[in-house]
Amino acid sequence: MKRFTQMEYKDPDELLFGHAKYPISIGNDTEIGAGHVIPEINVAPGEGTEESKEKMVSECRNITRSASDRAVNIGLPAFILEQEHISQQTNNPDWTAECTQAQVEVLEKYHDEYGIKTGLRATPADIRDEEKDSGFWSSDLFNRVIESIEASAENGAAIVSIETTGGKSVSDYGISRGDPKAILFGIGVLGSMDMEYMWEKIVPICKKHNTIPGGDTDCSQSNTAMFLAGGLLDKDCSHTLTALARAMGAARSLVAVECGAQGPLKDCGYENPIVKAISGVPISTEGKNAVCAHSDLMGNLMASVTDMWSNESVYHREEMGGTTPEVWLQATGYEAALMNTAIETGEGKTLRDLYTLTDKYRDPQALILAYDNAYRIGEAIVKNGDDPYLRARAAAIEAGAIINEAVDSKKMYLTRFERDSLDSALKVLKKLPTESDKFTKDCIRKYSRKVPDFDPKNYEL
C-alpha cells in the first residue's frame, strides 16, 4: 500500500464540483467526476420489511422503480441509487444478492428504455461488534460482511462501499467527554487500522467482479460528533472539538483510497473534500438536501467540490409531492442540475465559491471544510502521510490553526465553550508523543480501562 505523501491537486482552486482528477466509469455510459455532478438517492427500507427476504427484495425493487420513474419524469440525465444495507441484508448474503439483482435489473431497464445513465451503489452494513465478537477481524460476522460485499459486486452493483466502525467505542468515549486524545486514538489509530484491514480485503473482491470499490467514511466517528454537536444552541459537544475530529476523520477515510478505493467516497463523509484534495478521487457529499436525515451547519458548503450530491437517507413513505424516493431524488437532482449548468456556462467556480462562502463562518465545522482550508488540512496530512497517527494529529492541529486564524481576523466568532475546548484540545494534541508506538501503548493502557468495549485484541494490538 502506498501512502499519500503528496497532494494530487496542486492548487485548491483546481477543486470543483463535478470534476475529479481521477474520474471513474461505471457502465451504462455513466462517469463520475468526469465533468458533471450526479444526484444520489438513498432511501431507508420501511419498518417491517426486515421480516423476510421477499419483503426486503420487493422493498428494494420498489424504491428503485420510484426513483427511476421520477428521474425520467423530470428529465434527469443521470442518477445513482445507493442502498445502505440493513443488518439482515448483510447477515444473509443471499438477501444481498437478490436485493442487488432486483435493483440492478430495474436500473438497467430504465437505462435501456430511456437512455438514462444510472448505477447502483451497494453499501453492506458493518455488522461486526466490538463487544460481542472478539475476533473483530476474523469472526463469523466479519465473514458475513465480506460475503455480502462479494454478493453485491457479483450481482451487478456498480459501486461497493461500506462504513467501517473500527475504533468507535474509544472515539465515542472521547466525544462524549471532550477528550481529544481518545478521539485521536479512536479515529486516527484504531479507525485507520481497521479501514486498512477491511479495504485490503474489499478491493480485490471488487476488482475480480469489475465493480468500483467506492470507499468509506468516518461516519461512525466524526458524524457521531457532528450529530451530538447539533445546532448552534445545542450543548452536547463542542463545535470546535468536532471540527478537529472531522479533520482526523479525513486522515482516516484516506486509508480506503490508499488501499485502492476509487470513489465516489461515501456521501456522509463530510471529510471528503479533504480526501479529494489529497487523492483526486471523486466524492459524494450531502448537505442542504439531506435535511430529511439530519441538520448540519454547512448545507451549501458541502456542495462546493462534490461529484455526487446525496440526500443521505429518508424514510420510505409518502409525501404530498410523491413517495420519498421520488421527492428526494428530485431535490438532489435539481441541485445537481444547477451545478451542471454552472459547469456548462463556465461559472462553476463562481457557484463553488458562493456555496462555500454561504457557510464558511457559520460554524467552525464548516470553516475547516471550505475547500481552501480543506486543502491546507490535506497538506498537513500528506506531510505526515506515512504515519496514520501523526497525520491525523497534524490534521487536527492544522484545523485548530485555521480556526484560530479566522478568529484572529475577526471572521469566525466562538463561544467560551468552543474557545476553551479548542485551546485545551490543542494543548493536549501538541503535547502528545511524536512516535506512534508510544502513543498507542499509552492509549491502550488508558482506554482499555476506561472504555469497557475496547479490546486491543480486536485490532491485533
Next chain:
Amino acid sequence: MKRFTQMEYKDPDELLFGHAKYPISIGNDTEIGAGHVIPEINVAPGEGTEESKEKMVSECRNITRSASDRAVNIGLPAFILEQEHISQQTNNPDWTAECTQAQVEVLEKYHDEYGIKTGLRATPADIRDEEKDSGFWSSDLFNRVIESIEASAENGAAIVSIETTGGKSVSDYGISRGDPKAILFGIGVLGSMDMEYMWEKIVPICKKHNTIPGGDTDCSQSNTAMFLAGGLLDKDCSHTLTALARAMGAARSLVAVECGAQGPLKDCGYENPIVKAISGVPISTEGKNAVCAHSDLMGNLMASVTDMWSNESVYHREEMGGTTPEVWLQATGYEAALMNTAIETGEGKTLRDLYTLTDKYRDPQALILAYDNAYRIGEAIVKNGDDPYLRARAAAIEAGAIINEAVDSKKMYLTRFERDSLDSALKVLKKLPTESDKFTKDCIRKYSRKVPDFDPKNYEL
C-alpha cells in the same frame, strides 16, 4: 383602481432575487425585497387538529415554535411563517383570531430573545363555493372570509393573503378538455373580476390594522393545470397549454396589486415573476424546496427573481432530521442563504442566470417564466393593461410566440401533443373577439350550458 399600462421595471436585467422596486417593511426590523431573500415556511396542520379550536391553536403554536427553534439553531437572520388556514379556521373567525395571536406571540418572543427577524403571513381560506352559495360575493361564506381576514390583521399577522378561486369551475372545465377559450374566460375574465371584488374589500381592512395586504395567486387555476400537466411523461394536460394558462394567470394575479396589494405575492403563484416585472412588488415563490408538496419542472428557475423562498406546504410530522417545520425551514433557509451570499458578493445576477438556465428549456412552462420571457409577457399585458380580458389573451399569445421562437431556434423541443395543442390554442385565441363584452357574452352562453357549477350571477353578470 389604476391598471398597469407600463412596466415598473425598464429592463429585465434589473430583475433579481431579493430586490423589489417597492420593498415592504413588516415590523420586527424585517423588510422584504429590500436587498435580501427571506425563507418562508408553511406547514399543513395535521389530521385531527381540525376537531376543535384548542387543538388548532395548539397546532399553530407548535408549528411556529418548531420553526423558530430551528431558525436560531442554524443561524437564519430572518424567516417568515405562513399559515394557510383550513376551512374551519376561516369559517370561525375566532379560530383565526386565536391562532394568529398564538403564532404572533411565539414569533415576537423569538424576535425579542434572539433578534431574529420574523413575521407571520396569515392566509385565510377561500371557503366560498360556486355551487352552494349563489351569492358568491355577498353570502355568509363570503362574510366569514372577510371577517377572518380582519381577525388576522387585527391579531398581528404581518401580511395577509388569500388564494381566491373565482372562475375555477370554468377554467377546470377548460383545463381538463384542452379548451383555451374556457381557460381564458375562467382566468382572464371571471378570475380577474373576482380578484378585484375581493381585494377592493381586503386592502382597506389591512390598511386599517396596519397590516401588509400581501397579494393573491392564480393557484386555483394555473396550478391546477400545472399539477395535471405533471411530469414529462404524464398525459393529462398539455404542457404548452399549461404555459399559456400560466401567462393568463399573471394578468389575473396582477389585479390584487392594482387593488393595493403590496406583496410579497403568494408563494404558489408561479406567475409571480411576470407580476413582479410589471409592478415592482416583492414576490414569494417556490420550486426545488417545495418537492414535499408537488413536483414542478422549474425548481431552480423559480428562484431567479424571488424575494421570499417557500416550501409551499408539508405534512406536520417527524422526519429523521427533525419535525417538518424544522426540516423544511432549513431547506428554504439554506437556499435563501445562498442567494444572499450571491447578493453580498455582487454575484447575484450570475446565480440568477444559473437558476434560470438550469430549467429554461426543460419544459415550456419553465421557458415562459424565465425572467427575460416573463418580462416580455409583462409587456404584452401592460400594452393591453386596461382590459383584463385582452391582457390575459395577449399574455397567452405572447407566451405562445416565445415557445415558438424557442422551437424555431432549436432550443425547445416539443412532443406532437404539445405542438398540436399549442397550434390549435393559438389559432383559437387569435380568432377571439377584441371586445371584452362580446367575448364575455359569448362565453356565458357557451359555458353556462357546459359547466354545471358556473352561474354568471355569482359574478353579477
Next chain:
Amino acid sequence: MSYKDLEDKIDQRNVYLRYNVELEGPAIKPEEDEEVAKILPNDEPFRSIALTILNENRDEAITIVKKALDDGISPLDIINEGLMKGMDAVSLLYTKGIYFLPDLMLSGDAMMESVKECEAVLGHKSDSKATVVSFVAEGDPHDIGKNLILMFLRAGGYEAIDMGRDVPASDVVEAVKKYHPIFLTGTALMTTTMTAFPKVVKALEDADLEVPAIGCGGGAVRKDFVESFPMSVYGVEAYHTPKLADAILNDKKDWKDLRKEYSDVVGGFVSEYS
C-alpha cells in the same frame, strides 16, 4: 458574462433531457393502432359512430347517431356496438399513452350526449355495468379530481352519481341506500378534510351498510391514513377508478383485496403502493 452568452454555452443534454420528446414514436392515426383496430366494429353505421367518438367529434357523433335512430337502428345496439366500442378504443389509447386527458374528456362528452339521444328514443336510461357514487369530502371545495373520476367511470361504462362538493357523511349514507353502489369514491385536498373519510365509514357502519370499497384520494391524502380505517382503499390516479370498479364487479374484490392487489388491478407499478 451575459445571460445570452451563458445560455449559448450550455449543452442542454448535460443538464436535462426531455424524455417525452426523446421517446416519441412515429405518428399514426388512432384507428391504425393494432389493438384499436381489433376493438372497432366493422359494420356500418357502428363503425362510423365509433370513429366519431374516437375522433372526439361531438357534433358529428350526434348527427350520425340521430340518423341511425331515424333509420330504425336499435338504440341499444348503437350504444353497445358503436358508442361504447369507440370509447373502449379511446380508453385503450389513453392507457397506452397515445391519447391524453382532453381526448378522453372530449370523446366522453361526445359519447354521453349521443347516449342521451339513444335514451330519448329508448324511453328510459340504458343499462350500465353498475353504479358508483362519487363525492368530495365535507369541508372541501375542490372537485376537479372528482370530475375526472366521473368522466373515467362513465367512459368505462358505469353509471356515476355525482354528489358534488362538501358532502356530509349523512348524505353519503342516503346515497348508498338509494343507489346501492358497488363502489364509492371520495376525494379531498387537505389533511384536515381527509378526516371526513373515516366519518363516512363510521356512518355507514352505524347504518349497517357496507360497500365493497370506498376509494379515497386526492391532494394531501396519504395511503397510510386511508388504510388506518376499514372499507377504504387509497386511490392514486383518477383513471384507476374504473379498473378498481371492474375488479369489484367482475372479480368480486373488496377493499382488503384491492389494498393488496392495487398495482395488479390497475396494471402497472404504482409508487405509492410500493
Next chain:
Amino acid sequence: MSYKDLEDKIDQRNVYLRYNVELEGPAIKPEEDEEVAKILPNDEPFRSIALTILNENRDEAITIVKKALDDGISPLDIINEGLMKGMDAVSLLYTKGIYFLPDLMLSGDAMMESVKECEAVLGHKSDSKATVVSFVAEGDPHDIGKNLILMFLRAGGYEAIDMGRDVPASDVVEAVKKYHPIFLTGTALMTTTMTAFPKVVKALEDADLEVPAIGCGGGAVRKDFVESFPMSVYGVEAYHTPKLADAILNDKKDWKDLRKEYSDVVGGFVSEYS
C-alpha cells in the same frame, strides 16, 4: 472575481448569525450561579466534595473522599450530602445551558468513582432512587445514545443497568424479572431495528410482566411508530431520561401519562411532541 475578493465583500450578518455567540452572557464561576449556590452544602467536607464534582475533578474528588472516609465521616453522608449535591448542581447547570455534555460526563465519572470508594467502606452498594434497565435494540450495534442515557440516569441518582447492544427481547424479559426496574430504555438507530421495541413489549406481555414505561428513542425512531404499540413512550433527548424516571417514581406516571405530558415532564417545548 476571486474567492478572497468575494469573501471580503460579505457582511456575514446578512447570511447567518451565530446566535450562540450573540446571546452569551458574562462568564461566571459555576458555584456563583444563584441556584447552584442554593444546592451546594455549606459544611465541610461536604462542600469541598461537592465542588470537586462541580469542577469535574476526578482525582481530587477521590482524594478528598478517601480522606473524609479516613476521618470517619459516614460514607452515606458523603454520597448524599456531598457527591450527589455536586451532581445535582451539575445537572442544573446543564439544563440551564451553562454546562455541556462533557462537563456532565466528567463530573459523572468523578462521582461514580467516588461513590465506589464510599461503597467499599460501606461494604455494600449504596441506595439508589430506583433501578432502570437500558438496552440497545436487537440487530443494532450503535450505543452512544444508550451510554449517554446511562450517565444521565446515574447522575440523576438511579441505578442504571447496562444491557449492552443488540439485546434480544428474551434477555430484556429476564432483566425485568431480575431487577424490577421502574423504567426501561431502548435505543435503535434504524427503522428496521426499532421494530424490536414492540417485540419486547410482546415478550413482556407474554411473560405477564409490565413496566410503567419503556422509553424508546434514537436515530431513525419516530414517535408515531413508538406510539403504535403499548407500554412505550417516545424519548427525544438522552437527558430527558432521568426526568421521565422521576415522574414515574415520584408522581406515579405511566406510559399513557408520559405520552400526554412529555413536554411538561421534561420541562420545555419539544418539537416532536407538538
